Amino acid sequence: MTARQRVVIIGGGFAGLRAARGLRRAPADVVLVDRANHHLFRPLLYQVATGLLPAGDIAPPLRRILAEQRNTRVLLGEATAVNPHAQTVTVTAADGTAQRLGYDHLVLAAGATDNYFGHDQWAAVAAGMKTLRQAVELRDRLLHAFETAAASRDEQARRRWLTFAIVGGGPTGVELAGQLAALARRTLRGQFHDLDPAHLRIVLTEHGDAVLAPFPDPLRRHAHRRLRDLGVDVRLGYSAADIDEHGITLQSAHGGDPQRLATPTVIWAAGVTPVPLTAQLAEDAGASRDHKGRIKVRPDCTVPGHPEIFAIGDLANVHDLPGIAEPALQQGRYVAKVISHRLGRGPHPGLFRYLDLGTMATISPFDAVADVRGLHLHGPLGKAAWAGVHLAFLTGWPNRLGVLANWAWTLGSGRRQQQLILDTRTVRPAAARPA
Amino acid sequence: MTARQRVVIIGGGFAGLRAARGLRRAPADVVLVDRANHHLFRPLLYQVATGLLPAGDIAPPLRRILAEQRNTRVLLGEATAVNPHAQTVTVTAADGTAQRLGYDHLVLAAGATDNYFGHDQWAAVAAGMKTLRQAVELRDRLLHAFETAAASRDEQARRRWLTFAIVGGGPTGVELAGQLAALARRTLRGQFHDLDPAHLRIVLTEHGDAVLAPFPDPLRRHAHRRLRDLGVDVRLGYSAADIDEHGITLQSAHGGDPQRLATPTVIWAAGVTPVPLTAQLAEDAGASRDHKGRIKVRPDCTVPGHPEIFAIGDLANVHDLPGIAEPALQQGRYVAKVISHRLGRGPHPGLFRYLDLGTMATISPFDAVADVRGLHLHGPLGKAAWAGVHLAFLTGWPNRLGVLANWAWTLGSGRRQQQLILDTRTVRPAAARPA
Numbered sequence: 001m002t003a004r005q006r007v008v009i010i011g012g013g014f015a016g017l018r019a020a021r022g023l024r025r026a027p028a029d030v031v032l033v034d035r036a037n038h039h040l041f042r043p044l045l046y047q048v049a050t051g052l053l054p055a056g057d058i059a060p061p062l063r064r065i066l067a068e069q070r071n072t073r074v075l076l077g078e079a080t081a082v083n084p085h086a087q088t089v090t091v092t093a094a095d096g097t098a099q100r101l102g103y104d105h106l107v108l109a110a111g112a113t114d115n116y117f118g119h120d121q122w123a124a125v126a127a128g129m130k131t132l133r134q135a136v137e138l139r140d141r142l143l144h145a146f147e148t149a150a151a152s153r154d155e156q157a158r159r160r161w162l163t164f165a166i167v168g169g170g171p172t173g174v175e176l177a178g179q180l181a182a183l184a185r186r187t188l189r190g191q192f193h194d195l196d197p198a199h200l201r202i203v204l205t206e207h208g209d210a211v212l213a214p215f216p217d218p219l220r221r222h223a224h225r226r227l228r229d230l231g232v233d234v235r236l237g238y239s240a241a242d243i244d245e246h247g248i249t250l251q252s253a254h255g256g257d258p259q260r261l262a263t264p265t266v267i268w269a270a271g272v273t274p275v276p277l278t279a280q281l282a283e284d285a286g287a288s289r290d291h292k293g294r295i296k297v298r299p300d301c302t303v304p305g306h307p308e309i310f311a312i313g314d315l316a317n318v319h320d321l322p323g324i325a326e327p328a329l330q331q332g333r334y335v336a337k338v339i340s341h342r343l344g345r346g347p348h349p350g351l352f353r354y355l356d357l358g359t360m361a362t363i364s365p366f367d368a369v370a371d372v373r374g375l376h377l378h379g380p381l382g383k384a385a386w387a388g389v390h391l392a393f394l395t396g397w398p399n400r401l402g403v404l405a406n407w408a409w410t411l412g413s414g415r416r417q418q419q420l421i422l423d424t425r426t427v428r429p430a431a432a433r434p435a
Numbered sequence: 436m437t438a439r440q441r442v443v444i445i446g447g448g449f450a451g452l453r454a455a456r457g458l459r460r461a462p463a464d465v466v467l468v469d470r471a472n473h474h475l476f477r478p479l480l481y482q483v484a485t486g487l488l489p490a491g492d493i494a495p496p497l498r499r500i501l502a503e504q505r506n507t508r509v510l511l512g513e514a515t516a517v518n519p520h521a522q523t524v525t526v527t528a529a530d531g532t533a534q535r536l537g538y539d540h541l542v543l544a545a546g547a548t549d550n551y552f553g554h555d556q557w558a559a560v561a562a563g564m565k566t567l568r569q570a571v572e573l574r575d576r577l578l579h580a581f582e583t584a585a586a587s588r589d590e591q592a593r594r595r596w597l598t599f600a601i602v603g604g605g606p607t608g609v610e611l612a613g614q615l616a617a618l619a620r621r622t623l624r625g626q627f628h629d630l631d632p633a634h635l636r637i638v639l640t641e642h643g644d645a646v647l648a649p650f651p652d653p654l655r656r657h658a659h660r661r662l663r664d665l666g667v668d669v670r671l672g673y674s675a676a677d678i679d680e681h682g683i684t685l686q687s688a689h690g691g692d693p694q695r696l697a698t699p700t701v702i703w704a705a706g707v708t709p710v711p712l713t714a715q716l717a718e719d720a721g722a723s724r725d726h727k728g729r730i731k732v733r734p735d736c737t738v739p740g741h742p743e744i745f746a747i748g749d750l751a752n753v754h755d756l757p758g759i760a761e762p763a764l765q766q767g768r769y770v771a772k773v774i775s776h777r778l779g780r781g782p783h784p785g786l787f788r789y790l791d792l793g794t795m796a797t798i799s800p801f802d803a804v805a806d807v808r809g810l811h812l813h814g815p816l817g818k819a820a821w822a823g824v825h826l827a828f829l830t831g832w833p834n835r836l837g838v839l840a841n842w843a844w845t846l847g848s849g850r851r852q853q854q855l856i857l858d859t860r861t862v863r864p865a866a867a868r869p870a
Contacts, residue, residue: 037582037856054489056853063626064850073629076582076856093586094579094859133858144529147472147511151528191498194508398844398852405840409833415499417833418491421472421511423568424529 015313015328016109022336115273144427168270169206207239274315450748450763451544457771550708579862598698603705604641709750
């Protein structure tokens with residue numbers, strides 16, 4: 001009897017979790033490594049950041065999802081190194097202890113992190129939107145900004161605290177801007193009698209010449225118009241020249257003097273970059289990376305020269321697919337089939353082919369844009385499609401029902417069930433906190 | 436026309452919030468000051484700490500509760516000083532800015548904080564259970580302990596991580612011990628195939644000679660037996676001699692050598708003490724305090740010599756009532772009537788009289804003890820009474836429905852909707868974290 005082979009999957013996001021589930025009947029020992037104990041349904045993260053959803057509704061525990069899958073073990077920790085020659089992964093736990101895991105097949109699906117384009121010091125000032133913790137901290141900061149404005153007797157200070165700058169006009173920035181407008185206008189207005197609604201200012205900056213760049217032009221223009229109707233100040237052709245705890249300096253791509261926006265609340269939605277492990281592995285395995293830092297994988301999602309290493313999701317480049325859920329899910333399912341085939345189960349699936357199911361972004365309670373295989377939807381119809389797809393892709397019925405109940409409640413009453421400041425220590429940017 | 440009088444209420448807990456609501460028709464400007472933006476329904480805090488409830492379900496925003504009350508303003512900040520001679524309160528916001536508020540009537544209802552009985556260094560090691568943030572941090576620590584045990588290959592380390600010490604056998608400690616047993620046995624057992632359930636150890640220590648001291652003896656004995664049935668190791672007559680990041684040393688009241696319990700997870704439920712502002716105000720107003728640090732107020736809840744200052748809730752001693760919700764609520768309602776009378780609305784309510792409606796504590800999913808005016812309930816009947824009373828006292832129907840749905844879901848499936856580690860930085864006691 002030969003020993004069972006071991007598959008190590010790094011990352012429990014869309015790509016890694018789908019790969020793990022695809023291996024549920026594989027004759028192998030599967031180990032899923034993640035820094036978090038939960039899968040994160042990131043498409044709804046901005047709804048946690050604005051108090052609409054409780055964190056648990058979009059973060060089912062990995063162990064619960066995989067509880068019945070007896071060939072799979074979950075290991076909480078950060079994969080800090082991969083040795084492609086010895087075929088080992090080093091996993092470091094939160095308490096600092098490290099262990100090394102051997103693998104026969106490795107699936108690298110550890111995702112991406114915020115990209116500050118060389119200005120890493122901005123991370124301590126501009127709120128990121130990648131993890132659940134960041135979303136909860138951003139919620140604290142947003143709600144605290146309204147409270148501080150209300151407590152202040154200085155009109156300039158009130159205006160500063162009611163100014164919110166969002167950097168990046170992709171889906172993350174657009175959805176957050178729309179939701180922040182709804183938070184201010186529908187939820188908070190009736191609670192802050194002492195604030196002048198005219199002082200509210202939500203500025204969305206995008207360095208390109210349109211919001212929602214991946215979408216077809218008519219939908220981009222629709223989104224832009226609707227954001228303007230919601231009172232969002234959309235600035236195209238601007239990028240961040242500097243960010244500190246007092247505000248952001250914007251530079252136009254068309255020249256002219258830089259513009260300064262005084263605000264303690266800058267939110268970073270401008271781009272992502274693969275986790276640091278990606279560069280280490282690429283170097284040691286002799287693989288090359290694209291201009292976004294993603295590993296250029298072969299058409300079967302393996303790292304060149306290392307058929308036992310797969311790289312999928314946001315840190316891999318196969319057909320230059322965008323960093324959204326659907327390509328990651330399809331890649332996860334694909335590599336599970338390849339590995340199963342190597343273990344003697346099922347046919348080889350051939351080369352990876354992406355089936356584009358479309359892309360969507362929500363703007364307001366009754367408006368979303370959707371491009372579904374050439375069919376362009378917007379308005380309430382787009383919103384209905386958006387809601388249906390997001391509910392369908394959530395993991396588990398309790399989460400679906402919880403999200404649906406919260407949506408209905410907020411839509412009907414304007415209230416948000418998680419309108420709470422959890423931690424007053426994090427309400428200011430890290431750079432501005434007392435030591 | 437004379438200027439309207441101003442009532443400042445410090446604290447939005449049971450006492451302060453009830454006082455504010457009681458003043459909704461008073462011809463005065465009411466300002467409610469709190470460090471948090473929410474009222475906290477603390478009787479269910481342990482259910483947030485064990486992943487059963489989302490934080491928002493027990494923390495309605497103060498501004499939402501008071502949104503329709505046009506004579507009342509909410510101010511987020513900490514009351515850092517009271518000057519009883521100048522009749523001013525200093526309120527310091529999270530960003531460090533301070534402002535001074537004059538008052539005509541002051542209601543001090545700022546509550547209590549953990550009491551480490553002279554060992555304040557234990558606060559950095561032993562998890563407290565007073566605020567929402569502490570509950571979420573405790574949830575992170577509890578879930579992380581199971582993950583670390585599962586990741587460890589050292590049996591001694593696994594045993595340490597599966598040992599949980601709760602100091603204090605009052606309602607807080609008992610309810611948390613029972614709920615932690617349910618978390619381990621009902622929710623997590625099926626998800627941690629790699630752990631030996633026999634290694635789980637929940638130790639509840641109480642320096643007195645019974646758990647649930649405020650309850651009648653038959654109910655205490657019932658609770659003790661049920662905790663033992665749940666596998667909780669109840670140690671009576673023990674108090675903490677030392678706590679550090681590696682464990683707790685227990686000393687028996689009956690002598691003998693100290694006992695050492697190796698565990699990174701110690702939870703402090705041993706007692707509370709009035710917030711520091713209490714001592715400052717008592718000294719400046721010339722009022723005396725009892726052995727628990729509470730201001731000894733007159734039978735109308737005013738501070739002796741200062742009829743314009745009321746002290747209620749956990750920081751005040753009137754008839755030596757226990758620090759639970761019901762006395763605080765009744766005192767809040769009472770002082771609102773006294774102040775209204777002084778403002779020319781309604782009769783004087785006479786001296787404060789407490790109507791004892793009973794006391795309850797839950798032990799397990801189907802068991803609670805309740806002492807309702809001499810009627811002793813336990814088992815499923817006690818639990819039904821407990822559930823009904825807690826639902827009735829929650830603020831607002833969305834919270835009631837949310838809590839009820841979560842209870843039903845967890846009761847039926849064993850699952851917990853908020854089984855998530857939010858922040859891996861806080862999973863170890865503060866004293867054990869890297870700088």
